[in-house]
Amino acid sequence: MLNIVLMGPPGAGKGTQAKRIVASYNIPHISTGDMFREAIKAQTPLGKLAQSYIEKGHLVPDDVTIGLVKERLSQPDCANGYLLDGFPRTIPQAEALEILSKEINRPVTHVVDIEVEKQELIRRISGRRVCKCCGAPYHIVTMKPAKDGICNICGGDLIQRKDDNEEALNIRLDHYVKDTKPLLDFYQKKNLLHTFDGTVGADELLNELKKLFKEN
Ligand code: AMP
Numbered sequence: 001m002l003n004i005v006l007m008g009p010p011g012a013g014k015g016t017q018a019k020r021i022v023a024s025y026n027i028p029h030i031s032t033g034d035m036f037r038e039a040i041k042a043q044t045p046l047g048k049l050a051q052s053y054i055e056k057g058h059l060v061p062d063d064v065t066i067g068l069v070k071e072r073l074s075q076p077d078c079a080n081g082y083l084l085d086g087f088p089r090t091i092p093q094a095e096a097l098e099i100l101s102k103e104i105n106r107p108v109t110h111v112v113d114i115e116v117e118k119q120e121l122i123r124r125i126s127g128r129r130v131c132k133c134c135g136a137p138y139h140i141v142t143m144k145p146a147k148d149g150i151c152n153i154c155g156g157d158l159i160q161r162k163d164d165n166e167e168a169l170n171i172r173l174d175h176y177v178k179d180t181k182p183l184l185d186f187y188q189k190k191n192l193l194h195t196f197d198g199t200v201g202a203d204e205l206l207n208e209l210k211k212l213f214k215e216n
Pocket of ligand 1: 010032033034036053054055057058060061065085086087088089090093172
C-alpha cells in the first residue's frame with residue numbers, strides 16, 4: 001500500500017518525480033499547486049482567491065487548501081493509494097491530513113523529502129519553463145525541449161510560471177523554512193520520514209525511491 005507524501009523546497013524536483021512514481025505504481029498524483037493553477041486558468045472562485053497568494057509566493061490559507069484536499073482524497077481513485085505532491089506544507093495541514101487519511105482508511109505510509117541546497121534551487125527555478133497545456137517541466141539549460149519554446153509531449157507553448165521570479169521565489173523559500181520544514185520533525189517522530197539527495201539525477205532518484213517502496 002502506497003500512501004505517499006512528497007516534500008521538498010520549490011525546485012527540488014517533486015513534480016518530476018511525482019509524475020514518474022504515479023506512472024510506475026498507478027496511483028493518483030494529487031498536486032495542490034496543479035489544482036490551484038487549473039482553478040486559476042478557469043478563473044473559478046477558488047482560482048481567483050488562490051491567485052493573489054500564489055503569484056506573490058505566499059501560501060494559500062490552510063482552510064482553503066485543506067478543503068480542496070479533503071474533497072480530492074474522498075474520490076474513489078484514492079481507495080488504492082495516493083501520492084500527495086506539495087501537501088501538507090504547514091503543521092495544521094499535516095494534522096488535518098492525519099484525520100482525513102484515517103477517514104478513508106489510507107494513513108500515510110511514506111514521507112519522501114527531497115533535499116537540494118538553496119543556490120541550486122535558485123538556478124533550477126530561474127531557468128524553469130513549463131508547458132502551458134500539459135504542465136511538463138523543462139529547463140533552459142539542463143532540460144531543453146527538442147524545439148525551442150515548444151513542449152516535446154503535446155506541442156504546447158512553454159512559459160515561465162508567474163511565481164518563478166526572484167521576488168516570489170525568495171518568499172516561497174522563506175515559507176518553506178518557516179512553515180514547511182517543521183513537518184520534517186513531525187514525520188520523523190512518526191518514523192515515516194525518508195530523506196533523499198535531489199541532485200543525483202532524476203533516474204537515479206527514481207530507482208532509490210522504488211527500492212524504498214519495495215522494502216516497506
Ligand atoms: P507548487 O506547484 O507545489 O510549487 O505550488 C505553487 C504554489 O501554490 C505555492 O507556492 C503556494 O502558493 C500554493 N500552494 C500549493 N500547495 C499549497 C499548500 N499545501 N498550502 C498552501 N499553498 C499551497
